[in-house]
Structures are given as C-alpha cells and as structure tokens.
Amino acid sequence: MPPIPLHHYLIVGAILFALGLIGFLARRNFIIMFLCVEMMLQGVTINLVAFARYRGNLQGQVFTLFILTVAACEAAIALALILILFRRRRSLDVSLWQDLREPGEEATMDEEPLPPARRQPAMPQLTPSGLEPEHRPEESHV
Amino acid sequence: MSDLGLYSYLWLIPALPLAAAAVTGLLGPRVLRRHSHWPCILAAAASCAASLVVLLAVYHGIGRGEEEGAAARPHEIVAYYSWIKVGALDAGFALRADALSAVMAVTVTFISMLIAIYSAGYMHDDEGYARFFAEVALFIFSMTMLVLGDNFALLYLGWEGVGLCSYLLIGFWFAKPSAADAARKAFLVTRLGDMGLLIGILLLWVGFGHHLDYPHVFAHVQQAHQAGTLNQGLLTAACLLLLCGAVGKSAQFPLHVWLPDAMEGPSPVSALIHAATMVTAGVYLIARCAPLFELAPDAQIVVACLGGFTAIFAAVIALTQTDLKRLLAYSTLSQLGYMFLAVGCGIITKERSLVAFGVIAAVFHLFTHAFFKALLFLSAGSVMHAMGNVIDMRRFSGLRRVLPITHWTFLCGALSLAGFPLLSGFWSKDAILDVAWEAGHDADAYRMIYLLLWVVGIITAGLTAFYTFRAYFLTFWGEERIPPEAFAHHHGHAAHGQTPHLEAPPVMTVPLMILAVCAVGIGFVVGPMTHWFGHFLTRTPGLLIVEPELNWSMMGLSSLIALGGIGLAWLMYVRQPDLAGRFANAVPGLYQLSLNKFHIDELYDTFILKPLAGFTAFIRIFDLHVLDGLVDLIGHVPRMIGFRFRPVQNGLVQFYALAMVLGLTVFLIALVTRL
Numbered sequence: 001m002p003p004i005p006l007h008h009y010l011i012v013g014a015i016l017f018a019l020g021l022i023g024f025l026a027r028r029n030f031i032i033m034f035l036c037v038e039m040m041l042q043g044v045t046i047n048l049v050a051f052a053r054y055r056g057n058l059q060g061q062v063f064t065l066f067i068l069t070v071a072a073c074e075a076a077i078a079l080a081l082i083l084i085l086f087r088r089r090r091s092l093d094v095s096l097w098q099d100l101r102e103p104g105e106e107a108t109m110d111e112e113p114l115p116p117a118r119r120q121p122a123m124p125q126l127t128p129s130g131l132e133p134e135h136r137p138e139e140s141h142v
Numbered sequence: 143m144s145d146l147g148l149y150s151y152l153w154l155i156p157a158l159p160l161a162a163a164a165v166t167g168l169l170g171p172r173v174l175r176r177h178s179h180w181p182c183i184l185a186a187a188a189s190c191a192a193s194l195v196v197l198l199a200v201y202h203g204i205g206r207g208e209e210e211g212a213a214a215r216p217h218e219i220v221a222y223y224s225w226i227k228v229g230a231l232d233a234g235f236a237l238r239a240d241a242l243s244a245v246m247a248v249t250v251t252f253i254s255m256l257i258a259i260y261s262a263g264y265m266h267d268d269e270g271y272a273r274f275f276a277e278v279a280l281f282i283f284s285m286t287m288l289v290l291g292d293n294f295a296l297l298y299l300g301w302e303g304v305g306l307c308s309y310l311l312i313g314f315w316f317a318k319p320s321a322a323d324a325a326r327k328a329f330l331v332t333r334l335g336d337m338g339l340l341i342g343i344l345l346l347w348v349g350f351g352h353h354l355d356y357p358h359v360f361a362h363v364q365q366a367h368q369a370g371t372l373n374q375g376l377l378t379a380a381c382l383l384l385l386c387g388a389v390g391k392s393a394q395f396p397l398h399v400w401l402p403d404a405m406e407g408p409s410p411v412s413a414l415i416h417a418a419t420m421v422t423a424g425v426y427l428i429a430r431c432a433p434l435f436e437l438a439p440d441a442q443i444v445v446a447c448l449g450g451f452t453a454i455f456a457a458v459i460a461l462t463q464t465d466l467k468r469l470l471a472y473s474t475l476s477q478l479g480y481m482f483l484a485v486g487c488g489i490i491t492k493e494r495s496l497v498a499f500g501v502i503a504a505v506f507h508l509f510t511h512a513f514f515k516a517l518l519f520l521s522a523g524s525v526m527h528a529m530g531n532v533i534d535m536r537r538f539s540g541l542r543r544v545l546p547i548t549h550w551t552f553l554c555g556a557l558s559l560a561g562f563p564l565l566s567g568f569w570s571k572d573a574i575l576d577v578a579w580e581a582g583h584d585a586d587a588y589r590m591i592y593l594l595l596w597v598v599g600i601i602t603a604g605l606t607a608f609y610t611f612r613a614y615f616l617t618f619w620g621e622e623r624i625p626p627e628a629f630a631h632h633h634g635h636a637a638h639g640q641t642p643h644l645e646a647p648p649v650m651t652v653p654l655m656i657l658a659v660c661a662v663g664i665g666f667v668v669g670p671m672t673h674w675f676g677h678f679l680t681r682t683p684g685l686l687i688v689e690p691e692l693n694w695s696m697m698g699l700s701s702l703i704a705l706g707g708i709g710l711a712w713l714m715y716v717r718q719p720d721l722a723g724r725f726a727n728a729v730p731g732l733y734q735l736s737l738n739k740f741h742i743d744e745l746y747d748t749f750i751l752k753p754l755a756g757f758t759a760f761i762r763i764f765d766l767h768v769l770d771g772l773v774d775l776i777g778h779v780p781r782m783i784g785f786r787f788r789p790v791q792n793g794l795v796q797f798y799a800l801a802m803v804l805g806l807t808v809f810l811i812a813l814v815t816r817l
Contacts, residue, residue, distance in 0.1 A: 021803065025796055033795075094795050101793030108794055 009050030017043030030082045030092045034075075041071055148199035149218040151192040152237045155247055156286040158185040158192075159254075163279035170272025178272035179262040182279040186258050189286065190251035197244040204241075204681050215683045216240070219292050219357070226295060230352040233295035238356070242682040245505060245675075246289035246426055249512050253418045254282045256653040260520055261410040263649035264527060268408075274314060278414070281307035285419050289426060293355035294343040297427070301339065301391065304420045305332050311415060312407040324403035331400040335390015339427075342383025346434075349376045360433040360684050367437050374438070381434055381441035384427060385448070392424030392478045395452040399743055401475060405467040409523025412467060417474045417519050418512040425481040425508050429501045433684040436490055436497045443588045446486025446581075450595040453479030455740070457605035461612070462726075462736040466522045466533050469613050470515070473559065476602060477511050483595060484574040487581035496580055498685040502676045503573035506669065510566035514558035514661035520654055521552035525617060528644035530627030535613065540622035544644050547651045549618050554658040556614045558665075560607035561704040563697075566665025572700050573669075575599050576693045603700055607707025615715040 020040030024033050045064045052060025082092070089096045098108060162185035170178040203216025217240035225235040258278060265274050284303025291297050313325030347354055351362040366372040388394070393401035404416045415421070428435060428445060435442050456475035463469040481504040488500020526533045528545055542549040558567040575596065582593035628644060645651070668675040676690035714721045726733040735741070790801075 025800055025803070028796070097795075098793035102788050102791040105789055105792055108792055 006050055006054045009046055013043040013046035013050065015043070016040070016046065019043075028094045030085065030094055033094065034078050034082065038071060038075070041067065148195050148202075149220060149239050151195050152218075152220050152239055152290065153222065154192045155189045155196070155251065155290060156237075156283050158188050159279045159282035159286065161185065163276050163283060166272055166279060167276035170276055174272060176271065178275045179258065182275040182282075183255065183258045183262065185279055186251055186255035186282055189282065190248070190255050193244065193247040193251045193286075196239045197248050200239060200241055200244050200681075201678065204678065215681050215687075217683050219355075221292075231347070231354070233293050233354045235296070236292040236355065237290045237296075238292035239290070240682050241679050242426075242429060242501075242505065243289050245509065245679060247286055249509055250285050250289060250419050251282065253512050253516050253657075254278070254285075254414060256656055257410050257414045257418075257516065257520070260413075260523075260650050260653040261408075263647050264410055264523060265408065270314065274311075274408070277307055277310045277314070278411075281311070281415060281420070285423075288423055292357075294346065294359075295354050297430075298340065298343060301336065301387070301423060304415070304423060305329065305336065305391070308332070308404070308415050308420055311411040312404045314407055314411065318406070321406040324400075324406040328400040328404050331397050332390045335387045335397055337386075338383045338390070339387025342380050342387065345376065345380040345383060349373060349380065356430065357683070363434055363437060372437065377434065378438040378441050381431070381438045382444060384431055384434075385441060385445055388424030388427045388482075389448065390424075391427075392421050392482070393475055394424070394448050394479060394482060395455060398452060398456065398475050399746065402468045402471045402739070405465070405471050409467070409519060409526055412471070413516045413519030413523065416471065418516040421474060421478055422481070422508045422512070425478065425485065425504055428482070428485045429505055432485065432488060432497050432501050435485070436488065436495070439489060439587060442486055442489055443591060444486075446483055446578075446595055447591065449479045449482025449484075449486050450598045451479070452476065453483060453602045454598050454605070455479075457602045457609065458736050459739050460609040461605065462733060464535050466525065466535050466613060466617060467519070469535075469609065470518055470522060473518075473606065473609065474515055476606060477507070477515065477559075480571065480574050480599065480602070481507050481511075483599060484577055487574075487577045487592060487595070489581055489585055489592075491584040491586055493584060495686050496577060496584070498680050498688045499573075499577045499580065499690065501682070501685060502679050502688075502690060503570070503577045505679055506573055506665075506675050507567075507570035509668075509675070510558070510570040510661075510665045513657055513664060514555045514567055517551060517555035517654065517657040517661045518559065520650075520657065521548050521555060524548040524646045524650060524654065525552075527646055527650075528628060529625055530629070532625045532627050535616045537625045538623055538628075539616060539620040540618065541624075542618040543622065544624065545618075545646075547645055547654065551651075551654040551658040552614060552618065554661050556610045558661040560610045560708055561603055561700055562607075562708070563701040563704070564666060565662050566660070566669075568697075568700070568704070569665040569669040571603060572693070572697055573690070575603070575700055576696050579693075579696060600699070600703060604703045604707045607704045608711050611708045611711035612715055615711055619716050620719070 017040050020036040020038070020043060023036030023039065027033055027036065045067050048060040048064050048067075050060075052058060052064075085097065086092055095108070095110075101107075159182075162181035165181045166174065166178050174180070199218075200216050207216060217238060219236050219238045221234045221236035223235050224232070226233040258275070261274065261278065265271055268274065281304060284300045284307055286300075288297055288300025288304060291300060309325050309329040312328050313322050315321045316325070343354070346359055350359055350366070353359045353362060363372065363377065390397045401416060401421065405412050407416070435445065453476045456472045456479060460469050460472035460476065463472060484504035484507060485500050487503075488497040489495075490497060522533070525538075525541065525545065525548060528541075528548070529538055532538065554565075558565040561568045561571045578592065578596040578599050582589060582596045585592050624644075646654075670692055673690060676688075679685075680687050680689075714725065738744075
C-alpha cells in the first residue's frame with residue numbers, strides 16, 4: 001500500500017482549521033468557541049506532524065508535544081475564566097459581555113431574537129427519607 | 143611654581159567662610175541653634191588673620207625689593223586647577239595676592255568679623271538665626287572670591303555670589319511684603335548691570351587676545367597700545383560695559399534705586415553688604431581694570447561724570463530724608479560716587495599719569511568709608527534696636543543720655559563721614575578732591591569738565607557734613623522723646639521720669655567701639671602719618687609707582703567746608719530749630735524734589751514699567767488667543783480621527799476575531815502576491 005501523500009494530510013489539517021475558524025466566528029457559546037479554537041490548533045498540529053514525517057525527522061513531533069502541553073494549560077485557564085464569566089451572568093452567551101465597548105457606543109442588538117431556551121424536562125425527585133440531621137447556621141460567607 | 147611661603151594661606155581666606163556657610167546651613171537649625179554664630183565669627187576671624195598674613199607677605203616683598211634697589215611690585219598668583227577650559231576659553235581657579243587684593247581682603251574680612259559679632263547680639267531672638275549666619279558666611283566667601291580671583295571669570299563668580307547673598311539677606315524677613323519687594327528690586331536692577339559686565343568681559347576676551355586673566359589681558363592691551371594697533375573703540379566699549387556692571391553693583395545714578403530700598407534688610411546686613419563691602423565691588427572692578435581705563439579716556443570721563451553726578455545727586459536727596467537708615471543709604475550712594483569720581487580722574491596727561499593717584503584715592507576712601515559707614519549703620523541699628531524697630535527720626539530725639547555709647551560711636555562715624563579735620567574720612571576725601579583738582583589742572587581733554595567735577599566734589603563735601611550732622615542732631619539732641627514701641631520688651635522700665643536702660647548689650651557695643659576707634663584713627667595712621675597706604679597700594683601690578691603728597695591748601699579748604707556744614711546743621715537743628723522749616727518753605731520746589739528723591743522711581747514706573755506692562759499684556763493676549771489657538775487646533779486633529787474610528791470598538795468578540803482574520807488574510811495575500 002503506497003504511503004498517503006503529504007497533501008492529503010495538509011488538506012485534512014486545512015479543513016479542521018477552517019471548521020474551527022468558522023465555528024469560532026459563528027457561535028456565541030463560550031465553550032463551543034473554545035472547542036473551535038482547539039480544533040484550529042489541532043489542524044495546525046496535523047500539519048506539523050505531516051511535515052515531520054515527510055522530512056523524516058522528529059522536530060514536528062516534538063513541537064506537537066509542546067503544543068499539546070500548552071493547549072492543556074490553556075484549557076485549564078480558559079475553562080476557569082469561562083466558569084467565572086458564567087457565574088456572573090448565569091449564561092454562556094458571549095454577546096452578553098459586549099458592554100466592554102467604548103463608552104457612549106450603542107449596543108449591538110440581534111435583528112431577530114434567539115428562540116426561547118427549551119425547558120429541561122423536570123428530573124424525577126425522590127422524597128427524602130429519614131430525619132434531616134441538625135446543622136448549625138452558616139457563620140462564614142466565604 | 144616658586145616657593146609660596148606665606149602666600150600658601152591664600153586659599154584659606156575664601157575656603158573658611160564657605161565651610162562655615164555649609165556647616166551653619168546644614169547643622170544650624172537642628173544642632174547649633176543659638177550657637178549658630180560661632181562658625182561664621184570664627185571663620186571670619188581666621189580669614190581676617192590669613193588676609194593679614196598675606197598682606198604682610200606682600201609688604202615684606204616690597205621691603206625686600208627696595209633693599210635690592212628694584213621697584214618691586216610683589217604679587218603671587220596661585221593656580222589651583224583649571225576651572226573652565228573650552229576651546230580658547232581658559233579660566234583657571236587661580237587666586238592672586240597683590241597690594242590691591244590684600245587691602246580689599248583685609249577690609250572685607252575685618253569688617254565682616256566685627257559685624258558678625260554685632261549680629262550675634264542684634265539678631266539674638268530671630269527665627270532665622272542660623273539662616274542669617276549661613277548667608278553672611280556665604281557672602282564673605284563670595285566677596286573674598288571677588289577680590290582675590292585672578293581672572294574675570296572668578297570675579298564674575300564672586301560678583302554673582304554677592305548679588306545672590308544680597309538678595310537673600312535683603313529679603314531675610316521675606317514674610318514682610320516690602321522686604322520681599324526690595325529684595326526682588328535689588329536683584330533685578332543689579333542684574334541689569336551684571337548683563338553689561340558679562341558682555342564687557344566677553345568683549346575683552348574676543349577683542350584682546352582670548353585671555354580672561356588680568357595679567358594677560360592688561361599685557362595684551364598695553365602691547366597693542368605701544369605698537370599702535372589698539373582698537374580704541376572696542377576698548378572704550380568694553381570699559382563702558384564693565385562700568386555698566388560697576389554702576390549696577392555700586393548703585394550709581396541710573397541704577398541707584400535699589401540701594402535705599404535694600405534698607406529693608408536687617409541693619410547688620412545694611413552695614414556689611416550695602417555700605418562697607420559689596421557695593422564697593424564696582425570701585426574695586428574699575429580700580430583693578432585701571433590699566434584698561436587709562437587707555438580709554440572717553441570711558442574715564444564717563445566714570446568721573448557719573449560718579450560726580452551721583453555724589454551730588456544723592457547728597458541732595460539725603461538732605462531731607464527722615465528715615466535714618468535711608469539717609470545713610472543715600473550717603474553711601476554719594477560716597478560711592480566720590481570713589482567713582484576719583485578713579486575717573488585717574489587720567490594720563492602730557493606731563494604725567496594720574497592713574498595711580500586716582501586709584502589710591504578711591505581705594506583709600508573705600509577703606510576708610512568701610513569703617514565709618516559700617517559704624518554709622520551699626521549705630522543706627524543700635525538705635526533701631528533700642529527704639530523697638532522705629533527708625534523715623536521724627537519719632538525720637540535727644541537720645542544722647544539714653545544711648546550714651548551709641549551716641550559717642552555715632553558721633554565718631556558722623557565726624558569721620560563729614561570730613562572733620564584729622565579723622566579718617568577727612569584724609570581720604572581730601573585725596574579725592576586733590577586728584578580731581580590735579581585732573582582739572584592738567585587734563586588735555588575735557589579740562590573744564592574735570593574742573594567742574596572738582597567744584598561738585600567741594601559742594602558735595604559741604605552737603606555731606608550738613609546732612610550727616612542733621613541726622614546726628616535730630617537723633618541725639620533736642621528734647622528727649624522715645625517712641626512707645628521701645629518699651630515693648632522692657633516691661634519693668636515703663637515708669638515715667640526714669641530713664642530706661644535701652645543701651646545695647648556689650649556684644650553689640652564692643653564692635654561699635656572698635657569700629658569707632660578705626661573710623662577716627664586709621665586714616666591718620668595709614669595715611670598722612672606713615673604714607674603707608676599710598677606707598678603700599680601703588681605697588682599693585684599695572685600701576686605706576688608714585689609717592690602721594692599732601693596738599694595743604696586743599697586740606698584747609700575742605701576743613702572749612704566740613705566745619706561750615708556742621709555749623710550750619712547745628713544752627714538749623716539745635717540753635718534755631720524753626721529755621722529748617724522756614725528754609726524749606728523758602729525753596730519749596732527743591733525741597734519737594736529732594737524729599738521725593740527727584741521722582742526717579744516714579745519716572746521709571748511711568749516710562750519703563752508701564753510701557754513694559756502694556757507690552758506684556760499684549761503678549762499675553764497674543765499667547766492666549768493666537769498661539770494657544772494654533773496648538774489647540776493641532777491637538778484637535780487626533781481627537782477627530784478617534785471620533786471617526788470609535789464605533790470599531792463595539793465589544794463583540796466575533797467582530798474582533800473577524801477583523802483579525804480579514805487583516806491576516808490581506809496580509810497573507812500581500813505576502814503571497816509579492817512572492
């Protein structure tokens with residue numbers, strides 16, 4: 001079986017990168033946007049690995065390992081930030097943060113509003129059994 | 143460098159006061175407090191001792207030269223290091239010891255020492271005690287630098303230094319608006335003269351061989367003169383510019399307005415800076431530059447006329463002043479005018495040179511004037527101290543029993559200033575009149591003017607005697623009147639009928655007595671008795687060696703004039719006190735002019751200050767509306783651009799990302815198509 005030529009890998013990488021880019025530009029959910037960024041990153045790493053194999057050395061592989069490490073760190077920080085932002089607005093919509101614009105500028109409104117969020121079906125709840133243990137009232141607010 | 147011997151003490155003369163100024167300035171307010179006067183007094187005393195050593199060294203040099211049969215002009219230039227060396231401009235830090243600088247250094251340090259001691263009593267409970275002594279020490283440093291420096295750059299350093307100290311000390315009580323105004327006025331007016339001095343020094347540098355040090359400049363001018371290549375116009379211009387500096391510092395006629403106002407400072411400052419030492423810097427400058435002035439007769443006549451005019455002008459103003467210190471200030475102006483008259487009369491005629499005589503007469507008068515005028519100011523300060531800071535002669539009189547010591551010391555100073563026969567002022571004034579007479583007799587050009595100046599000198603001598611004794615009689619004779627302010631800090635003595643003890647403490651009266659002895663005797667000792675002064679000073683390098691003689695008929699004439707002036711004052715203020723008022727009513731115009739100081743301040747206000755103020759108002763409007771408008775317009779452009787681009791910052795993450803992607807795309811396309 002002949003080896004897969006280089007440009008196939010490059011096409012796959014380019015597709016992954018383009019998908020990630022379109023996703024990042026089109027979606028408003030923090031987490032989806034973050035995943036799209038990761039996808040762009042993976043598109044790049046595929047390029048690197050492909051070139052490494054094509055050239056017959058390990059530089060691209062090593063570089064990829066570094067990128068993965070950095071991406072892991074980045075994920076940790078990004079998710080922590082997203083969590084904080086979510087706690088502030090109880091929403092993952094990035095357009096809710098557009099008040100970080102130049103003061104005095106008009107806010108950008110959707111021309112047609114988003115459809116109302118689907119209600120989650122209520123989870124069945126078991127009735128509590130036994131006595132609730134006594135606990136002291138909270139003293140600290142931390 | 144030869145063996146310096148006794149001259150090696152030269153650097154101590156300015157260095158010690160500088161160290162005292164630094165110590166007092168740094169430690170005074172915190173550590174020394176009430177003992178802040180010690181560094182200043184000790185440094186002044188040590189400087190005085192070092193100056194005397196240098197003086198003796200020069201004197202010894204003269205003696206040795208005479209033994210060898212040579213006409214010695216002993217002098218030593220001690221170069222310490224190269225101070226400014228830029229291209230052809232070379233100013234070394236070099237001090238010189240010769241007859242003139244030694245005499246000046248001794249005068250300055252001796253008077254400073256006495257005044258520093260007096261100030262310890264006079265300023266005793268002042269807030270700025272330490273500041274006062276630090277500034278006085280700094281002044282002594284600057285003044286000794288001025289007289290000891292061997293080049294024009296060091297002279298200028300000292301010149302500006304004394305100007306600064308004068309400013310600081312006139313404005314010593316800076317919370318008082320009049321003192322602050324007077325300080326500013328003094329600083330600005332003398333700055334006007336200093337500008338001329340600086341240009342004059344640079345003109346000498348440019349025109350006469352790129353030298354700044356005295357020996358080379360004088361030698362260059364002398365050689366050019368002998369070779370017949372001297373640029374007469376340039377030399378006259380340089381001399382007139384030097385004169386301009388001297389006129390500012392020594393408060394001669396057009397720039398005299400600052401000195402009377404300078405009396406706002408503490409009395410010891412008036413005595414030290416504005417009577418005895420700093421204001422004589424101008425006379426020193428012209429005496430030092432006598433080798434230049436003697437070759438510029440046109441500048442010489444200007445010096446003489448300016449001096450003569452100031453002498454009589456200030457004397458006429460002094461006739462009617464009622465503020466004791468201001469009267470003495472006008473008297474200082476007048477006496478400085480005398481000194482300028484003397485150096486201005488030092489001309490070269492066909493038969494002989496009067497230059498050395500002029501310089502000797504001027505410096506001799508400077509020397510004796512330093513003693514008796516310092517004495518008069520300190521005595522006036524003692525009166526002011528006793529009278530609770532009242533200095534208006536209309537408010538007190540008959541103080542001769544209240545202030546017995548001050549009375550006697552003031553009398554000594556007044557007699558000396560008036561030129562009473564055989565006292566110090568008599569001999570030096572006589573020398574000046576003598577030179578003026580000789581100049582009027584022998585001059586080739588401007589003969590009538592010199593004769594006229596001699597007449598002016600004689601008249602001024604009479605006026606001096608009159609106004610001095612007017613002040614003396616008004617203050618110490620007549621009915622005993624003491625203003626209530628005098629008792630402000632003598633609570634126990636307010637009882638009527640009992641003469642309170644208002645006399646100053648010994649720390650103030652002892653310097654007064656020393657100065658009184660000098661004012662009476664020193665002129666006789668160094669003048670006619672031994673001829674020491676003329677004999678010594680004529681050995682200054684650059685002067686001809688002459689032997690001064692006494693002119694008996696001149697002495698008789700000036701004695702008569704002085705006694706006449708004193709007698710007239712006695713007649714008008716003691717014998718028939720109503721005579722003064724009648725006399726004033728007889729010539730109301732002249733009386734008013736004199737009382738209002740010839741309206742010089744008002745004239746300056748109308749013809750210089752007002753137009754200048756109008757011009758500055760115009761400039762202000764131009765600046766506010768035209769220049770600021772232009773600048774604002776330029777500032778407006780970025781703001782307009784920003785206004786156009788502001789909507790880009792809309793807070794949408796996707797928009798930013800899209801902008802980045804598009805930008806990157808454009809960049810990549812550009813990159814690729816370039817390839």
